[in-house]
Amino acid sequence: MEIKIMKNIMSANDDIAEENRKYFKNKNICTINIMASPGAGKTTIIVELIKKMSKYIDISVIEGDIASSIDSEKIESMGYKVVQINTGGGCHLDANMIKSAVEAIDPKEKSLIFIENVGNLVCPSSFDLGESMKLVISSIPEGDDKPFKYISMFETADVIVLNKMDLIKYVDFDKTNFINGIKALNLNVPIFEVSFKTGEGIIELSDYIKSKL
């Protein structure tokens, strides 16, 4: 019974995700679904990528949070179009939330949309949004064992960012173990080592995203 209902919910989500995907394809819009633990650097990555890429492409942002508009205010203060989704307790975004947010944004053709998902390494990985790319951030202080514990998230990622590289000298983090964990799940996924404090890896990451537009 429960399983059947879950199946219906997921299939309704998949149908709307498919509609979103068609809409994005028709308008030549690239959408990047950014997923990570709380505090891994989702908003910071969006802010820094906007700085690097906004000369080349029109950018808007969908901010997902359980509550608050702290992150969307940060982006809005930079002068960019942002829609806040508050899930009111919900632990992930779904395709229908994205559909409504995109209607509110009315994005330009050939533009880029960053979607900041709810801070959670579990649930967001199960919900297709119709996005072009799933970008997963893992940060150094979280530890090197995350790919072994949050399998679905790392398995389905199209690109992985290892963030807060500037902290690696202060914590125990075995980079080889982390990378082996990812390779076992997702052999060819690109991994970018990044620090927004030192600037490490940001150009490489934004160049990679540009190459996918």
Added chain:
Amino acid sequence: MEIKIMKNIMSANDDIAEENRKYFKNKNICTINIMASPGAGKTTIIVELIKKMSKYIDISVIEGDIASSIDSEKIESMGYKVVQINTGGGCHLDANMIKSAVEAIDPKEKSLIFIENVGNLVCPSSFDLGESMKLVISSIPEGDDKPFKYISMFETADVIVLNKMDLIKYVDFDKTNFINGIKALNLNVPIFEVSFKTGEGIIELSDYIKSKL
């Protein structure tokens, strides 16, 4: 329809949680449900508290994870009784999982059980396990805005640990903002500033827990 089913699931959980609570009360067992983001220090806190407290009280551990037995192996290697629960994709522990794990442990009277929940600041806060105490860990690198975004978790905590204090000099973290965020939700909750690298705050935390046994 969906809402009704969710209500049934939650009320079934609450019934089993109530059974657990009675069982723990009858046997004079203290159970501490430890919740946090991935990588905030849940396993480390259990290991360090076992070191400080195992002379005084019999301790066992329930380890919740989506997949893997990395954490339970750590605890087992110290010679303590541990039961691993793998939720197989599920984003939180529930009362029935705890009931089964406790049957497997068969804990002594007047003992202590640490429950490590799935790494997630969202879903675990909605599920009563019948525990004596909800201990929420937030770590410095996650940032000071977490209480404003993950309201239910901080609102329902019985004790809060601010972990990785040794990293505060390397990141932007406004402690006043963090504490104000908590006080707005949960005025009298004790907050312990802790670092397992430097030893800061561990005795204060273990003394507090001892006082609650």
